[in-house]
Amino acid sequence: MTGPMEQGEPTPDDENTPRIPSPRAAGDDLAGGGRGGSGTFVPGPREGNRFTAPEPEPHASMDPEPHSVPEPDPEPQAAPEPEATVHEPAPPEAHADPPSHTVLKSLLGAWALAACSAEETDAVEAHLTECAPCADEALRLRDAVGLLHTERSLDLDPMLRSRVLENCLGRRPARIPVPVWAAPYDAETARLDALLNDFGDAEWHAPVRLKWFEQERRVTRRTTVAGVIGHLMAVDALVATALGLDEPVPMDPEAASAGPTARTEALWRAGQYPLTRTVREPWREQSHTLIRTVSFAGRGVAELAVPYGEFALPLQDAMLDRAFECWIHAGDIADAVDYPYEPPSGAHLHRMIDLAARVLPTTLAGRRRAGLAAPARGLVTAGSPGRSLRLEIEGVGGGDWHIPLDSPAAVASPEHEVAHVALDGVEFCRLAAGHVPPQDAAVGQLGDREAIRDVLFAAASLSRL
Template identity: 30%
Template structure:
């Protein structure tokens, strides 16, 4: 059981969690049968407690308790997002330590070689740090894998340590894009930082490394939120909406508008969730993707091509 979920189960059973905490518990319960059993027992006990005559609590009691709890520990939403990013940083850090001098010179189709790839990742991390008024690590040297690695690692740690319980997840910062940046909330930027770090970990190791289902779902939600504007920018807007049906450990359904005015029959796309995440990262082409379509096949192809442009490269 996740220690964070373990801390929250009792409060969840009593409906004392806020929306973010409840969402975290419920996402975990979908995946963990042991926790579902314990949660059912706690809910049952809470139901028996509710049979007794209840006294009306003093006004603002719940809020004062939550305020004190948050003073003692970071809100679960902030901690969850920062720890997801920190976990990907740690994995990439471990992979970079194993690279030989020849490995650092291995060609990369987007950034020249592994040194260029990590320099690019540092720049995107530094952009978020700048938006948050956090310190910037030393300037990236023109050459030298060791210097590039160190400055990336320093900048990542500045982000991880600088985001605490005071972080405002609704603060507007810069979301990185392949051909253009755009404003968005900090919560989306943290998902993006974990997403890009995971993608570049796959680049470094030349292996498919699927993150946790919770992280994949956050990546999918970020992509879905960006799709309407991306479709409009590339002239693919159509009346109606698209239903995205994803399978695998991160299975679920998401719907986003296609951006056009009026009504039309909907489009439905089905595929494996981590495959969609790799499509969004431009690590899998629409032509190589296995997917199903209900509706206009040509429109589906165009939507998938737009999705492949959402990544940070």
């Protein structure tokens, strides 16, 4: 079987392509070549996009003739296509379309947090060079992330405590340790100041009628809201001068040593503080100064005597008196501008009522000396028991007090009770302020009518301008 196959010559129809032998040719070795007839490698099975050529088997000649030497293969380089095909890389995949604007915009947040993959980061940053709105948004997001991820040392700043304290004190001043007996004055001046805060010029000139009780009759005085604040400032100055503070309004020595009424008249006549809204600031500053002074003065200051002209009060009682008058006149101002005003808290109201109850025996004795009250019954020595009236105050801040009737020095005891009076706490305070006539006070009465009348009129006599 000789022919072109035996001589290794390509047929005219496959000059450039290696011949894939047929099954018959694959088993015929008359030409002395390996599998493939002409000595060329036949491509093996396809693996992916590459062809792996099978290794050639060793030649085992089956030709008995010694002269039948197979001709050498054609130039190995004549058919490089299979070898080239074996090492040819896979064709590159087609490039995907770039992400849309919507997709890239949705990645801006992740990009700002450095949470994108490398491909997403490249795509986003390439998009930012072409889209101004997205670039602006990316800048804002990156700035926001910078606020969330500020790099700080784990060591505490040694100035941290001082900065925190400075910030807190700037927002809310340090609370002064106000004594218990000065707390009602602190509270009532603060409430009145809050009432005045929103007043316009018209409200400061609103007419106010001050009322109090003298002897057996009721007395009134017409002024304005500004005049009432001036009056409070003039009487508060009694406490200020007792503490060694400066006189808020210069006045002659006679007026300075006089009682509340003379001091008020002197301030109203003075032109230093016109009776306008300008009077609020000096009154407010004076009240704050009083609170600061008594708060840091120590315990002994509570017994310091404060002269009121005809009588004197310990400082702790004088501060209660000032709190009481501040509340009463704040109610007068609220009535003048048709504004509701609540009474003090129960604890503060109780202390004010207690002060009035403790002063009542002295006031009653003064009225008896003036012939305005019934004489004492029997001789009562200091410390001995005597007749008493039970004063029952109902409502918030209420309680029971026994008022000695015959002498301030007598000991009031339930065993010698001759009368019983019951009043509401606010009603009793209005009676003590001279805002309710004694005969009109809504009271429950039981026992000695004369003793009850004397006590009610003595309560009204506690009032003054």
